[in-house]
Amino acid sequence: MSEAVSHDSHHDDHGPAKGITRWLFTTNHKDIGTLYLIFSLIMFFTGGAMALVIRAELFQPGLQFVDPHFFNQLTTMHALLMVFGAVMPAFVGLANWLIPMMIGAPDMALPRMNNWSFWILPFAFTMLMSTLFMQGGGPAGGWTLYPPLVLQTGDAFPFMVFAIHLMGISSIMGSINVIVTILNMRAPGMTLLKMPLFVWTWLITAYLLLAVMPVLAGAVTMLLTDKYFGTGFFLGAAGGDPVLFQHIFWFFGHPEVYIMILPAFGIVSQIIPTFARKPLFGYEAMVYATATIAFLSFIVWAHHMFTSGMPIAGQMFFMFATMLIAIPTAVKVFNWTATMWRGEMTFETPMLFAVAFVILFTIGGFSGLMLAIVPADYQYHDTYFVVAHFHYVLVPGAVFSIMAATYYWLPKWTGKMYNETLGKTHFWLSTIGVNVLFFPQHFLGLAGMPRRIPDYAIQFADFNMVSSIGAFIFGFSQLFFVWVIVDCVRNGKKATSQVWEGAEGLEWTLPSPAPYHSFETAPEIK
Amino acid sequence: MFKGLWKPICATVAVLGLLAVNPALAAWQLDMPVGVTTLSGMIRDLHREILIICTITAVVLFGIMGYALFAFRKSRGAKAATFSHNTTAEIIWTVIPIFVLIYMAVPSARGILEIEDAGNPDMTIKVTGYQWKWGYEYLDNGVSFFANLDELSAEAARLDSGIDVMDIEHYLRDVDNRMVVPVGKKVRILLTANDVIHSWWVPKLYIKKDAIPGFINEMWFTATETGVFRGQCTELCGRGHGYMPIVVEVVSEEDYAVWVIENGGESPTLSTTEISTDSSVAAL
Ligand code: HEM
Ligand SMILES: [Cu+2]
Ligand SMILES: [Cu+2]
8 A cells, every 4th residue: 555655656646637738638548538438429419410410301202401412421421420430439438438447457558649549539520520611512422432432522532531540540549558458457367368348349349440440541542542643543444443442441341340349249248247137148258259250350341342243252252251240249149148047137227228239239130141141132232221230230239338338337437326217218218219210221221222312212201201200219319318417427426336236347346436546556356 | 117118109109100091102111022033033032031030030039038138137036046157058059040041051152143144145235324324225236325314303303392202103213215125035234334333223123233434244134024113323423323213114025126126226136036035935
């Protein structure tokens, strides 16, 4: 103890600095985590507002509100903001808050880099969003950035490329920090196979990020030189190939979708055992399944390109590999179910979100399996069926896990309990809204409605109207989320350090709110 | 807990009910339309099969989960067990999916082979995607034309056009010039594009492929019924992406011959009439 005190006196930051400098110059993992989470929430609402304009336009056939070109800007920006601005930063924020507390470390390993990797983001996204006001409007070629279409972007083009570079740098720095922290700063006795699953899934995610963000950076740089320096990598007329871009993009893109779901797997694997009051079923199987998914995610990319005219052998390979990925995914779902089996369950808000995650993510997994069947995928591809698929895995998947995590650890972060009734209201409205929003999109896709269109044939009118109603229910119920958090910080009752009866793990041994420096002395691991 | 649920459920049911009885709205189509080509049945069957497998798995899995959520709650006096492994169960639920996947993989692979077999066509049409219309060239007889969105839709589709699009039967799915093909003939389509990537899809013909500038893709179909079949571009291609429909009219061989001559084509004969007549009889 005395050692810790004397060690601490060398630092000048016993607690947070005052005022705005606390946030600008902070190197504290909790402050940076908070910044990430607030930033993510702002992006979630901005991207969400764009989605609501999209759904308002699609409420009925005919063009009512926006020009088709602006519609395309909205779909493109919505996706970029949600993927790079909302989901990924939220997970990095959670990693910052939780990893040091979970492995018994005082802070992240590289605190100054940590500050940088956050503060790059507001600039990157301000720049990206400013392109909406430039000559020719913002990027409108879809988040997949396929050339030659994306090369028709106006003045926005180089700004978009630079913004993507910045996001990539931020992600790479963030993941280096996560890897170094996990590998070097675990408390004595915390062997790899004793780490909580959230830490495991983030370790693997960080390696995925390191592997694929440079690939995306390379791809967008090649776009840049194609547009301004005449390289023609992706232009048939110049001896290049537009499909080459698709291969490079999806070599990044498929691991990217797992980057957005592996930490979610980790979160749910923390929450379900707590509220089932029973240890996680098949801990090691979960770790190996995560690693298997991560490996397979590198060899399935071309399942996004079955209609691009690939050779038969290529189609077969990518079909089989994609089907294979369903197996470790299924193992995870079975393990969560087995964790609940013969448990002693209660259903506080985090558990509600976690259970909904398991069920609704699985629905997205089923449609994924259907998409893997190549002859059928020729029909599904680029229709609303695909839109339904990825929104099921991303909204009641990734986003629900982030909400579950917020409710679960909020008392540890703030030292106060949130209001259960409000939390449950938020949960039920979201769950109903998200299903009314996305389930009918399966039908639209099967009936033949392509994605990314501002207007549609009248045969698609009915389900589009239902879907838009769901969108507004879901969108506005997110205001409850903000309400719960603000209410918790302002009026919440004091939380105990244990918070949840069944919770296990080092973070629950710290007082609530957790002290500014997590573990000054390394805890003992049994 | 369920009290909070009641209102939103009522509201949703009411809205759905209202929509269902509104006669102005077309059918609530749930599934893929039945196709009209020699391969459409095979493809639709694959879709149905994987859908049924997923549905059965979902019912069983969610049933078990639902039982657990009901039975093992603290409020019902459940006491937590302590197990965290069960090797037998883990092996079983890893192996069963493997067999199910192999069961699906075999016919799917066979399906790919059938679909990719574009050899021995009776006729060939070169289709080119433009921003934003389709160009058609009949390589066997020289007929060629562009297909634009029809004027009625084009006018109604403008922002604040004041026209109720629900009154237009084929809103956004009609063109000025249809692609006409004979029934029972193997039609090969060579696809390319002039500017950006487009994608040619007619749901009832069960074919879709990307039209890529500088490259040529190939696909084929043999229609088994006459009729008019509609689709549209399915790869984002800019501002007019939602406005480049595809209309294919399948007619009898005699009507096709007349159509070719009316449109300035050379010889109405198909490239390989002898062989194709036989094979088309066999196909029917
Ligand atoms: C069982 C596991 C999964 C399988 C077999 C699977 C399969 C597929 C396939 C084949 C496609 C391409 C469909 C097409 O465009 O024709 C696709 C699209 C997509 N999937 Fe999945 N998927 C799975 C899980 C996930 C997960 C976990 C996520 C993310 C959290 C995800 C996100 C996406 C996204 C974002 C797209 C569409 C990208 C785009 O075109 O914009 N998928 N999936
Ligand atoms: Cu993928
Ligand atoms: Cu298009």
